[in-house]
Amino acid sequence: MVAVEAEDLGAITAGTAGRRLGWRRALRRHAKYLTLAPVTLYMAAILGTPLVLAIVYSLTDISTSRVGVRFVGLDNFISLVRDPVFVQALVNTAIYGGVSTVLTGLLGTAMAFVLLPSYRGKSVVRFIMMLPWTVPIPLSLVGWQWIFDPQFSVINWVAHELGVMGQPGVQWLGFPTTAMISIIAANVWHNLPFAAIIFVAAIIGVPTELVEAAKVDGAGWWRRMTRVMLPLATPILLLGFVFNLVFNFTDLTIVYLLTQGGPGNATEILSYDAYQVGILSGDMGRGAAITVFLLPFLAIVSYLFLRAIRRARVAMS
16 A cells, blocks of 8 residues: 555656656747747837827828717828829938938948958047937937038038139028938938948958958959858848838938928928828828838838848858
């Protein structure tokens, strides 16, 4: 009888130990998901909730001027397509975002070549080049307002002193073409360090053994850059390009502080149009429809670039 009880007790103990071991293995197997769960839930709440509300609002006639909400389907989007102000804002957004993205990528790559090599005073040069990204946008745009001021523009003064421009100078924010050039210049100036940092990080991440092996094989600087460094750095570069594209197409601050969409509607972009319609006018449904309008385009472009990143990683592995 005692022997039977001892065997039962041993079986119970072994079963308890086995269950504990199973729980430990399960926890270890799913530890990464458990640690990422709080961050995932937080990001979903912060980013997902406004996105869902914007989509829901875009399908209704919600407004701050009346009580009650009525489902209107795609009426907001149909009325936007027929609105010449919205069409102009859509064209301006394509010009502003597309040109800014291309210029930021090209100039950021050139800027990265200044940050990569080692030379005396490199830390000072890096500090100066990083200032546009670290300085708050409203503060830096005060300087840009002075640069584009019709009376005290430093550009007009320098051009006048060089004899290439007469008085009173160019009204940079007073004409459609020059106003668009002005906001693009301010945007590129602000985002340039970010693009350069992405490029530097991508190049630094390339294994030095491969670069040294290419150098031993007689490959020059250009061949090492185009045949070794850039192909290996492609995933990071594409990811930086996606971020830069989204930043430029959804930017509001520069237009709001410099031109407020003027002159006329020459620099009115979708984000500023949504602010005017949804916040200032109180038509939240129509304003939400403006913000959602670019969502499919940005989603498709982001998907294509992320797919290209995945293919580049597979090709390298």
